[in-house]
Amino acid sequence: MEFVIKAIELANKAQRGGNPAVVKAKKEEIATAEKVLAWLEDGKRVANGQWTNSEIAIINTLTLLTAKPSVYIVNVSEEDYILGADDQGTQWMKEINQWVNDNSPGDRVVPVSIGLEARLAGLDQATVDAELKDLDTQSALPIAIQELRKALxxxxxxxxxxxxxxxxxxxxxxxxxxxxxxxxxxxxxxxxxxxxxxxxxxxxxxxxxxxxxxxxxxxxxxxxxxxxxxxxxxxxxxxxxx
Structure with a gap:
């Protein structure tokens, strides 16, 4: 919020004694920044707000982390991952999914077993394929990469x-x-x-x-x-x- 407050202060100073075009532009910046500030004070992520194209252009200059798209990568045990660590899986995953739905609707949650991925990383591809087939599962890394690409x-x-x-x-x-x-x-x-x-x-x-x-x-x-x-x-x- 400090970035937004500072931006409002600078815009207020810049419009003093400026020409009409500058004053108009700064008023638009202030209006957008104040709208963003109210959104942040309510504990909401800027990325989940409904903004006009002109507001987005101004928001981009504020370089806010909560304006960035998010993907939640959740490390789970190998057992929970294989069983299905999603909203139908463990109680922890149900609670995490519910929190994301409540606080950042639309963002993707991707369960990953770091233990499983680390073990697979030390094997050749043929052995990896055989291991995944035996476990009746798949590596989460391609899924995570695709979700990150979509978010970006x-x-x-x-x-x-x-x-x-x-x-x-x-x-x-x-x-x-x-x-x-x-x-x-x-x-x-x-x-x-x-x-x-x-x-x-x-x-x-x-x-x-x-x-x-x-x-x-x-x-x-x-x-x-x-x-x-x-x-x-x-x-x-x-x-x-x-």
Whole structure:
């Protein structure tokens, strides 16, 4: 709350004697900060509030921890994890899930057995697969990673060549030119189009481009295309300016 109070004080000082545009902007900052302060005083997380786009822009400047998305990773015993340490599992997990639902609705709770994961980490993959099959369970690490990616609004697209396949991580909602810019800034500046194939379609075709093209599963996308999770993309660009 100290950050918010300080922001209100600074905005009040900045609007004194300022031009009309500055005064208007600072009044908006103060109104939003006071709204956030009231929210915090009620013991609520900022991330769970309903905010307008202009309010979000102001909130982002406050760098508040409670404005960040959250995923709760809960360490449980190997036995409880295997039995099903979720809201239908142990009493502890029921209470934790209830607390999260009451205090941070919408946030995900992921049970993890650190003991099990540590034991699996020392084994080769074949032994890990056999052990998990014998225990009739799965590692929680992929689940935790996916939940963290969802909370951060991260997705992946792929580029494929003869020598390698690369995964590129971007924020959900990123358009094709900006996605290309993750590879190299020149690709964003000189972007022409993107040839896009869906991952599942490429797998079904055994990676055969001729099958993809013949079945009409290769599409050309322009600058306004929003890249989707699992897209396989080949970017076309103009020659970079020197």
């Amino acid at each position: 609004h991260l997705i992946s697209y792929f580029t494929c060549g003869k020598d390698e396949v690369r995964e590129w991580t971007i924020r959900k909602g990123t358009k094709a030119p900006q996605a290309a810019g993750i590879i190299h800034k020149d690709l964003e500046k000189t972007f022409i189009l993107a040839n896009v194939t869906k991952y599942d379609d490429l797998v079904a075709a055994n990676g055969d481009d001729s099958v993809i093209k013949a079945s009409g599963q290769l599409s050309q996308k322009g600058k306004d295309y929003v890249v989707e999770d699992g897209d396989v993309v080949h970017f076309k660009s103009a020659a970079a300016r020197k």
